[in-house]
Each structure stands twice: as structure tokens, then as C-alpha cells.
Amino acid sequence: xxxxxFFIMKLALYxxxxxxxxxxxYCAFYSVPYQxxxxxxxxxxxxxxxxxxxxxxxxxxxxxxxxxxGTPSLISPDSLEEIIVKIKKYTCLSPGIEFTIEVNPKxxxxxxxxxxRSLGINRCSVGIQSLNDNELKVLGRPHDAQEAMxxxxxxxxxxxxxISVDLIYGIPDQTLxxxxxxxxxxxxxxxxxxxxxxxxxxxxxxxxxxxxxxxLQPLSPELEEEMYFFMVDHIQDYGYEHYEIxxxxxxxxxxxxxxxxxxxGNPYLGFGPAAVSTIDDKGRLTRHxxxxxxxxxxxxxxxxxxxxxxxxxxxxxxxxxEYIMLHLRLIEGLSLAEFERKFSLxxxxxxxxxxxxxxxxxxxxxxxxxxxxxxxKLFISNSIISELF
Ligand code: SF4
Numbered sequence: 001x002x003x004x005x006f007f008i009m010k011l012a013l014y015x016x017x018x019x020x021x022x023x024x025x026y027c028a029f030y031s032v033p034y035q036x037x038x039x040x041x042x043x044x045x046x047x048x049x050x051x052x053x054x055x056x057x058x059x060x061x062x063x064x065x066x067x068x069x070g071t072p073s074l075i076s077p078d079s080l081e082e083i084i085v086k087i088k089k090y091t092c093l094s095p096g097i098e099f100t101i102e103v104n105p106k107x108x109x110x111x112x113x114x115x116x117r118s119l120g121i122n123r124c125s126v127g128i129q130s131l132n133d134n135e136l137k138v139l140g141r142p143h144d145a146q147e148a149m150x151x152x153x154x155x156x157x158x159x160x161x162x163i164s165v166d167l168i169y170g171i172p173d174q175t176l177x178x179x180x181x182x183x184x185x186x187x188x189x190x191x192x193x194x195x196x197x198x199x200x201x202x203x204x205x206x207x208x209x210x211x212x213x214x215x216l217q218p219l220s221p222e223l224e225e226e227m228y229f230f231m232v233d234h235i236q237d238y239g240y241e242h243y244e245i246x247x248x249x250x251x252x253x254x255x256x257x258x259x260x261x262x263x264x265g266n267p268y269l270g271f272g273p274a275a276v277s278t279i280d281d282k283g284r285l286t287r288h289x290x291x292x293x294x295x296x297x298x299x300x301x302x303x304x305x306x307x308x309x310x311x312x313x314x315x316x317x318x319x320x321x322e323y324i325m326l327h328l329r330l331i332e333g334l335s336l337a338e339f340e341r342k343f344s345l346x347x348x349x350x351x352x353x354x355x356x357x358x359x360x361x362x363x364x365x366x367x368x369x370x371x372x373x374x375x376x377k378l379f380i381s382n383s384i385i386s387e388l389f
Pocket of ligand 1: 019020021022023024027028029031069070071104127
């Protein structure tokens, strides 16, 4: 039966592949060392989890699929195919959707790159992080700069229509010169999208322990800020549009649709351990998070139970705060008209006094009925946004 159009929800899908070659020193994502014998159990569990959501899938229009991790390129394309076939059993993945796979330069081959394409995957996101061997060592990445460039050459040669790279700045011992060298090399490739991150020291990571034991010296916040603006200028000079605090695209066609779905606060379903979902459940926006424990995740599904560790209903204040936080990440900012339409409340009414002093002090500005963070203040966006709550 064809559902009437107004029942169709737009939904993004995230599939977590939790296996990694080894743990990078800065990484706080959920991942486990790769064990080949676990993969088939995991794929079976993922299939079961997808089945639990068949109603949501069949009643939704899928806007994007993102296979992330972990390191999805560690498992075989055949295993990925099983998952894709399972999803397609319940919903349509139209050829026009953005369908991304994250790859690690160490694990991509020309065979796997072409198999991904034959599975309908049309966007490849590569964890390059740096093209400086010392910096890659500090981060504990399993690849070196040469392997990262070989991976990009391989993707260029197989003519992927949408390639994204991740880069990190603020690495101990990194200089503006070495950051500039990485950016220049990246600027020489015909890459469509660039995501950048300032290195953070997350609790529980090896890098954080080293910092606490005084075994490394983090860069000063001033230098991190200088690196941010240096990067914004250089990437734009290489012909990219700066469309989100840390994201750049050749043209709007290459904006990350999957991330935009998050930033716009639209529903998404995440599968796998530690995956988070935010979905409309009988008119209430709910968020649930899966167990960050592969063993528990698999066992729950084998028992026929959902692997959900926590669930919350997002009340209106929470929804508004998230909406503000995510929309102000976009360079165009937050549409005042859309805010009012969505929450039946004006932004000025909600933000009150804080809005006034943030505007007066130049931390926010109005532009064409949008409110946004001026480009000179983007590096401190988190502090500015937190003033509005
Ligand atoms: S490859 Fe990615 S997910 Fe895996 S440990 Fe490194 S940063 Fe974390």
C-alpha cells in the first residue's frame, strides 16, 4: 500500500561498524580491536536491530545513509552488502540519496573501493587527519602520510563523485607551517568536502593521560585559534565554501547532507553499539542510546531484545536549545521565521536579555532575518551558544 505523502517522515540512517585496527590516541568513540570471528555475529545482530525498526523504515523517506565507525573499511564489502540488502528490504534507497562510507587509508583497496560503488555507496569520507608523519604518530593513527596520499590517489583514479576528508589541527608540536603544508597538499587534490576538528583531550584517551602526566604539551588556545582562522582562509583560497563552523564544500551540492540533517534537528536512526537515534514516536520526539558494549549489544539482540541502554523524551526546552545550538553552527545562522514557525515563539522572546548583550558586544549579528555568529567569533562559538541557554 502506498502511504499518503503527509505520513512519510524524512529519516537519516547511521550504521556503526565498531572495529578498528587499534585505538587512536585521541579517540573517544566506541570501538573494539578487529576480530574477524566476531564480524558475522555482529552483522547478524545488526540485521536483527534493523528488523526492530522495519515500521519506521517502511514509513520513512531515507535522506542519507552513513556507514561510520570504527573503521567500516576493515570489514568485507560482502558483510556490508548483507546490511544494505536488509535495509532495502524495508525501505527504498533512491540513487539520489547521499550514501557515505568512512574509510581508513590503511584499509582501502581498489577492489573494495569499486565494490562500495556497486553497492550504491556514492560518498567516501577518508580519515586523513594530517599529512605529517610526526603528527600522525602523536595521534596514534595506523597510517602514515604516504599511505594517506596513496588512498586519495586511488579514490581519484576510481573517479568517486563525492570525496570528503577529515583533518585535525591543534596537535602537540604542530606549527602553523606544518598545518599549512597539510592544507596545501589537500588543496592539490580534487576533493569535494573537508571536515576539520580541533584536537580535544577526551577523558579516558591515551592522549589525555599523557597530558595529565605532563608527557606532552598541548598547544596554547591562542595558537589553536590562530590555526582555525589560518585554515578557514586557506581552505577558502583553495576554492571551498565555508558552510558550517568546521566544514567546507566545493559547491552547495557537496554540503554533507547527513550532517545537515543532524544540524537541522531532523530525525535519525542509528544502528550498532553506542549508536544514538532521535525519532518521532507517536508524536513525541524521543532519543535512545544503545549499549556501548559490543558483547552486550549482540547478546541483547540474540535474546530478541532491543540493545537500548537509555531513552529520553525531548521536552520542548531541550528541543529549542538543541535547535539553537545546531543552527548556529551553520554559517548562514538560524532563520528567525523558521524558529517562530516551529516553536510558536519568537527567538527574541526566548533568548531575552542574553541575546541583547551578545548582539551589543558583537558576539551575534542579524543578517537577512537570520541570526548568526560573526565569522571573527566562530572559534568561540560554543561559549557564545551556551550564553543563550
Ligand atoms: S580509526 Fe577512528 S574510530 Fe578507530 S580508533 Fe581511530 S579515530 Fe577512533
